[in-house]
Amino acid sequence: MPHSTHVTLAQVAAAAGVSIATASRAINGSTRKVSEDIRQRVAQTAEELGYLPNLSAQTVVKGAAPVVAVLVSDIADPYFSSISAGVMAGAREAGLMVTMATSERRSEDELEMIRTFRAQRPRAIIVVGSRQEPDERTAEIENQLQTYRDSGGHVVLISQGPSPFDLVEIQNYDGAKQLAHALVDRGGRSFGIAAGRRSLRTNVDRIAGFTDGLAERGLSLADGAIAEAPFTRDGGFTAMTELLGRREELQLDTVFATSDLMAFGAATAMRSAGVIPGQDISLAGFDNIALAEDVTPALTTVDVPLEEAGYRAVKLALAEDPAPESLQLGTSVILRGSTPQR
Amino acid sequence: MPHSTHVTLAQVAAAAGVSIATASRAINGSTRKVSEDIRQRVAQTAEELGYLPNLSAQTVVKGAAPVVAVLVSDIADPYFSSISAGVMAGAREAGLMVTMATSERRSEDELEMIRTFRAQRPRAIIVVGSRQEPDERTAEIENQLQTYRDSGGHVVLISQGPSPFDLVEIQNYDGAKQLAHALVDRGGRSFGIAAGRRSLRTNVDRIAGFTDGLAERGLSLADGAIAEAPFTRDGGFTAMTELLGRREELQLDTVFATSDLMAFGAATAMRSAGVIPGQDISLAGFDNIALAEDVTPALTTVDVPLEEAGYRAVKLALAEDPAPESLQLGTSVILRGSTPQR
DNA sequence: TTGAAAGCGATACCAG
DNA sequence: CTGGTATCGCTTTCAA
Numbered sequence: 001m002p003h004s005t006h007v008t009l010a011q012v013a014a015a016a017g018v019s020i021a022t023a024s025r026a027i028n029g030s031t032r033k034v035s036e037d038i039r040q041r042v043a044q045t046a047e048e049l050g051y052l053p054n055l056s057a058q059t060v061v062k063g064a065a066p067v068v069a070v071l072v073s074d075i076a077d078p079y080f081s082s083i084s085a086g087v088m089a090g091a092r093e094a095g096l097m098v099t100m101a102t103s104e105r106r107s108e109d110e111l112e113m114i115r116t117f118r119a120q121r122p123r124a125i126i127v128v129g130s131r132q133e134p135d136e137r138t139a140e141i142e143n144q145l146q147t148y149r150d151s152g153g154h155v156v157l158i159s160q161g162p163s164p165f166d167l168v169e170i171q172n173y174d175g176a177k178q179l180a181h182a183l184v185d186r187g188g189r190s191f192g193i194a195a196g197r198r199s200l201r202t203n204v205d206r207i208a209g210f211t212d213g214l215a216e217r218g219l220s221l222a223d224g225a226i227a228e229a230p231f232t233r234d235g236g237f238t239a240m241t242e243l244l245g246r247r248e249e250l251q252l253d254t255v256f257a258t259s260d261l262m263a264f265g266a267a268t269a270m271r272s273a274g275v276i277p278g279q280d281i282s283l284a285g286f287d288n289i290a291l292a293e294d295v296t297p298a299l300t301t302v303d304v305p306l307e308e309a310g311y312r313a314v315k316l317a318l319a320e321d322p323a324p325e326s327l328q329l330g331t332s333v334i335l336r337g338s339t340p341q342r
Numbered sequence: 343m344p345h346s347t348h349v350t351l352a353q354v355a356a357a358a359g360v361s362i363a364t365a366s367r368a369i370n371g372s373t374r375k376v377s378e379d380i381r382q383r384v385a386q387t388a389e390e391l392g393y394l395p396n397l398s399a400q401t402v403v404k405g406a407a408p409v410v411a412v413l414v415s416d417i418a419d420p421y422f423s424s425i426s427a428g429v430m431a432g433a434r435e436a437g438l439m440v441t442m443a444t445s446e447r448r449s450e451d452e453l454e455m456i457r458t459f460r461a462q463r464p465r466a467i468i469v470v471g472s473r474q475e476p477d478e479r480t481a482e483i484e485n486q487l488q489t490y491r492d493s494g495g496h497v498v499l500i501s502q503g504p505s506p507f508d509l510v511e512i513q514n515y516d517g518a519k520q521l522a523h524a525l526v527d528r529g530g531r532s533f534g535i536a537a538g539r540r541s542l543r544t545n546v547d548r549i550a551g552f553t554d555g556l557a558e559r560g561l562s563l564a565d566g567a568i569a570e571a572p573f574t575r576d577g578g579f580t581a582m583t584e585l586l587g588r589r590e591e592l593q594l595d596t597v598f599a600t601s602d603l604m605a606f607g608a609a610t611a612m613r614s615a616g617v618i619p620g621q622d623i624s625l626a627g628f629d630n631i632a633l634a635e636d637v638t639p640a641l642t643t644v645d646v647p648l649e650e651a652g653y654r655a656v657k658l659a660l661a662e663d664p665a666p667e668s669l670q671l672g673t674s675v676i677l678r679g680s681t682p683q684r
Numbered sequence: 685t686t687g688a689a690a691g692c693g694a695t696a697c698c699a700g
Numbered sequence: 701c702t703g704g705t706a707t708c709g710c711t712t713t714c715a716a
Contacts, residue, residue, distance in 0.1 A: 006493050075426050076424050076649070081417050
């Protein structure tokens with residue numbers, strides 16, 4: 001029978017010779033109890049008929065969907081996909097589904113996606129991504145999230161504080177500062193930064209941490225030592241090319257790219273300019289994505305527990321703690337071949 | 343007011359002084375028409391009250407959720423995250439949400455996830471991943487998908503044929519064959535393969551294509567020239583290490599890793615054995631993931647239009663074509679520094 | 685313990 | 701064009 005419709009609870013109940021109410025209780029154990037033999041019989045016929053509960057119907061009456069919604073900028077970016085992996089692991093443990101959307105870093109899309117999320121009545125909404133410069137939409141987004149929470153939902157940001165919501169925060173500032181120390185220890189003296197746009201807080205924090213770290217060692221950045229470009233692999237290429245144009249005046253010996261992805265682009269830019277990364281100019285990144293240790297030279301970077309961030313975000317969301325909690329995730333410097341002792 | 347509940351259509355209708363039916367028609371334009379002024383008024387009050395339709399309620403009556411469900415093995419793997427990006431783009435265009443689950447390559451999880459998907463009544467289910475050796479569960483999975491389709495859903499596999507469902511197929515065999523030709527043209531004579539497990543069709547096909555490609559050039563693989571290991575970055579390391587142990591007898595000059603990720607692991611294995619990839623032994627991968635051109639030496643590989651695969655899968659799912667369609671996605675060899683002329 | 689019936693929020697048919 | 705109402709599949713009082 002083509003296009004047969006789904007098996008419903010009513011059909012199961014009928015086939016088992018019980019009421020719909022009983023069937024419901026038997027299949028999704030409620031508070032009420034059902035005699036063991038009836039439970040068995042219902043379960044059996046449900047199995048035989050291939051019954052699957054209609055999640056939407058359950059959601060309508062229960063008021064919330066067994067779902068956690070995640071908003072990321074770009075799922076193809078290893079940074080976000082690692083976090084997502086953690087979210088999925090957390091959701092799995094909690095018996096929840098995951099619905100995912102990408103904003104491509106456009107706040108208008110972000111707003112639209114969050115509305116759509118809300119329409120779904122998920123148990124939690126997790127928003128991943130750097131805090132941006134506030135604009136008209138940012139405020140409206142926060143508004144949406146507020147009313148979502150007021151109606152019983154849980155919001156977790158994987159971002160930077162301060163925030164009115166639960167927060168999983170990466171220690172960008174501290175990590176960058178430690179990195180600066182380590183690079184100075186390796187003999188770096190004249191630094192450059194291939195930075196992602198400072199409209200993203202992530203970059204602001206990483207730059208500040210790095211600069212302050214240098215200052216604590218009595219060093220400072222020369223004018224024009226920060227080249228800003230899009231926070232992508234190609235941006236890294238662009239920024240590095242710009243820095244190389246000022247190579248002489250800057251006397252560049254070490255470059256910090258504000259993400260591993262940018263560092264990869266930067267390394268390629270170096271090579272196409274005949275500069276050997278790690279040898280002529282040291283290079284460090286941030287994030288410690290999976291491939292950082294496979295490139296040549298292996299990339300010095302700051303390890304960020306991305307998957308854990310996603311996992312903890314789910315836990316936080318489901319914690320039922322009234323007051324917004326904030327979680328700091330530590331980072332650690334990983335020294336590799338791209339920053340040899342000099 | 344804490345835990346206030348959601349605004350419902352009834353409330354909007356009341357506030358706008360119209361019937362629920364009219365409000366419904368005004369907000370989600372149905373076949374019926376609504377006078378422009380009433381439409382305006384309803385839209386306005388909906389806006390003011392912050393009304394958002396309850397997707398689940400709509401789904402219950404409509405019979406299907408505005409959702410496409412995607413099952414991947416591992417979202418942190420760039421192969422799958424690229425495909426996912428394409429799926430999300432396609433879904434976005436079609437105005438659908440995406441729910442995602444990971445199976446971690448365990449067929450028991452896969453089965454469970456597909457059941458959960460079905461409970462959601464999505465418009466389409468997309469399963470991404472290599473065909474595996476059939477086991478008890480594989481059959482049950484196919485069963486679930488069958489009955490899902492019989493009840494009006496759409497199933498698309500991004501995998502290998504033959505398949506009773508819509509299929510987006512990567513030309514693994516052809517791509518590997520072309521790669522073999524190209525590598526022979528570059529002067530390769532004694533080949534090794536760092537292969538992922540042959541329990542996955544992907545690997546079987548890539549190995550076969552490569553071997554046949556060599557044969558067409560009058561070459562063949564020596565005994566023990568295929569090292570099999572898990573289809574991961576670490577597996578590549580393992581397999582390469584094994585091949586290096588037989589380096590002398592094999593007289594290895596070129597190694598084909600059945601994925602870029604494996605190639606990265608293989609390159610690292612080479613280096614830790616003091617062998618320089620691209621110089622001492624040529625190395626090629628498969629997939630052309632984003633970072634393949636950023637490693638040193640840049641990795642020769644076979645380009646697979648991953649994002650397009652995801653995108654096309656959604657299109658296929660929504661095409662409303664009764665007969666299962668099958669789509670071949672072409673691949674192309676990308677020659678880079680890891681396989682210099684020798 | 686079990687069943688009848690009242691919703692949950694929204695759509696769509698059928699009158700008016 | 702608009703409104704009343706049956707209905708979708710399921711949960712949960714309220715009685716029995």
